[in-house]
Amino acid sequence: MLRRASVALLFLTIACGPEHRGGDDGVSGGDAGPPDAPCLTSISGKVFAPNGTLPLYNVMVYVPENPPVAFPEGVQCTSCASDVPGGAIAKAITGTDGSFKLEGVPPGENIPIIITTGKWRRRLTVPFVGQCVDLPIQDGTFRLPKNRSEGEIPRIAMVAGGCDGLGCILTKLGIDPSEFGTDINGPQRIVWFQGVGGTSPATLNATSLWGDLETMKKFDIILNSCECDVHNENKTSPDLLRQYADLGGRVFGSHFHYTWTRTLIPQWAGTANWQAGSSGTPDLVDMSHPAGQALATWLQTVGASTTLGQVTLSQKTPAVGAVTPPTVRWLYAGAASNPTTHYLSFQTPVGAEPKDQCGKVVYAGMHVASGTVNASFPSGCNAAFTPDEKALVFLLFDLTACVDIIL
Template identity: 40%
Template sequence: MRTGWLVAFLPLLGFACSAESRTDAAVAPDGGAEAPAFGADASAAACEGLECAKPACADGATTAIEGEVYDPAGKATVYNVRVYVPNAEPDAFPEGVQSCDRCAAPLTGKPVAVTLTDERGHFRIEGVPAGERVPLVAQIGKFRRKIVVPRVEPCKTTKLADGALSLPRTRGEGDLPRIAVVTGGYDELGCVLRRIGLDDAEFGPPGSKASVHVYKGQGGGGVTGGTAKSASELWSDVDTLKQYDAVLLACEGDEAEADKTPAAKKALYDYVAAGGRVFATHYHYTWIKGSPEADVRGVASWNPPASAYGTEDDLVDTSFPKGAAMAAWLKENGASKTAGSIAIENPARNVAKVTPEVAQRWIYASDEQVRYFSFNVPVGAPAAQQCGRVAFTDIHSRERLGAFTLPGGCDPSDMTPQERALEFLLFDLSACVQPDADKPAPPPIK
């Protein structure tokens, strides 16, 4: 996409208002030549650019923008999205894994105000500039979209129209992470990306310009309109893995150890340690259970392979901030009738428990067996040294046997409750790295 802000921003300076009121505003996408430039007030030596357009409000009033951030499909809100007003063009993202993305690091683009979305996907960002065509960015991991608020009134709250701000469906709408999906014969994990709204044009074979590259695992299908490479070509080489911000591993029906060699397991670990993200389902526990790193092997205790059939009501662990947010988010977005409970179809029973000092339980059964957990890498290292993240789930997106192509072969029906849970967890996997015990906080402003 074109990323310059090229149409002049017209600041309104020096307002003093006695009370706060509200005004509604539509938004315009960042459209290259239609996006604003950053003006500066030459008379205000202590400020720069949009900082000079922050009104001085009286009687406790403030200039604010309020709204919600939705997933690319525009159907569910998104938690823990960074929403900010940039004072310069945000830096382009590096390709693949080149560095760590820790939550304590400041954002690029010299934000003048920043906040996070809550469990309803709602945000209120205060202390913003007033005037015409104010830029606004929504970002979680490498999902990033820039829009323009046509007018922000001084010392009032400008409310975005419902559905006005969503994460991008295509690279033409914003930035997307580069994701590798390994298909398997027992899971529709890759289809979750389509159901959350990624456009079909963003799926392609390795080497294409698409954001999602499809690799063929045991029993899995290929990619619509192209030829998928074998999964072993992905995970046998750390440099290939590092081309991707995240790797999604759909269930293959068994451990399929023939192509998960010790060298491949070492490559996958090195990828995560460098800042990569891995989302593994069901039998892909073998990457954790059989890791060359003792610390990784110690994050959980395992049962013999087993599955349950039918539907059970599982529990969301609300003992930590993001777990409590997930419980509220699932209810808000129609995936739970009761906050903290979720109906799961055909869960596996591989994880007995996690080691709480180094791994976080998210969803579990009434008998305490774990359905979903995550951990940061290097395992047990101080937060300032952790760089990558692994998420494991014994929950399939939905039960489906046999090969099908991505994305054309995906079931077109709506998201199931457990797919909504996976959506929350996928965005969490994409987000910046921090200890799960910590409540997310806005990044510092330089």
């Protein structure tokens, strides 16, 4: 159907596009003038998180040529490629305010639109798109899925810890509480694991996750909440986490989870100086690279920053100094000669060529959501995002996106 629509679009574009008005070929007489511009059919709008209120950067919006197949379950290498599943008749990427303009859309009825980043994907249908016009979409319409019935969501292992409440961030992001479970073989997209001191519905302890590569491979992402100390006694097979990341897994850790990089996984130790540098205010966004510039602008867009490149973080736990390129520094403070890094990321396998890297690790030198650490889930989760949490949201979607060359 869409192939026929594409042909129709080509015909319509020609019909209302460049038109010679005669006389400019030197043969026929008449009125010579510049050709008309080709007409464009487009859709414009914004893409939001599942909650419908937080705009998202760097999300793809496209009209599929064919219906895409379902994402495979479990960890995989998802390096960036130019093609999209099912092919695209038209595609666009959202800006720092979540906005997009999708040009070259076939006019007609029931036009399918897909919004996707990483393993997040939702299919929507626009009832009617007029010929040679731009159709604006109401804010909140184009958002990522809240649950499996709305679309595809990456599978997340959520490790609860006694000093950070990362699970609440996912509910504030708009993911339905029904998508949280305790069975690694169940249908829910987020599965709880119990770290030291954590308050959660978990029935499985974190060691059963970190100590079993096959269990980790069931998940696209592992989110490790701070356990109030390093607790190396429950991380008895640390190289398995490295293997998971090298296969394409995504790992996030806050505060004392620096132990994986500082002590437990030698291959990761060189990604940064794992000792804090000088502190100070304000907290800064590293705008020396394009992704950092996007983060700085996005933080202003979502109300987490009043001055471009600056943000106020409330629960910092300094543990990292300067990063070692190509590790990416996102947030930092202190003197340029001896900074403290608050947020960093690196791709895995560490030291491999970018084309051979599949996984990604994000570390936060802070307690991102400590205010909800002992809250009942999900009723005790606060509704509003703090600046610390908004920064995490940006990096969470960067963490789940395909792996590309670091700019």
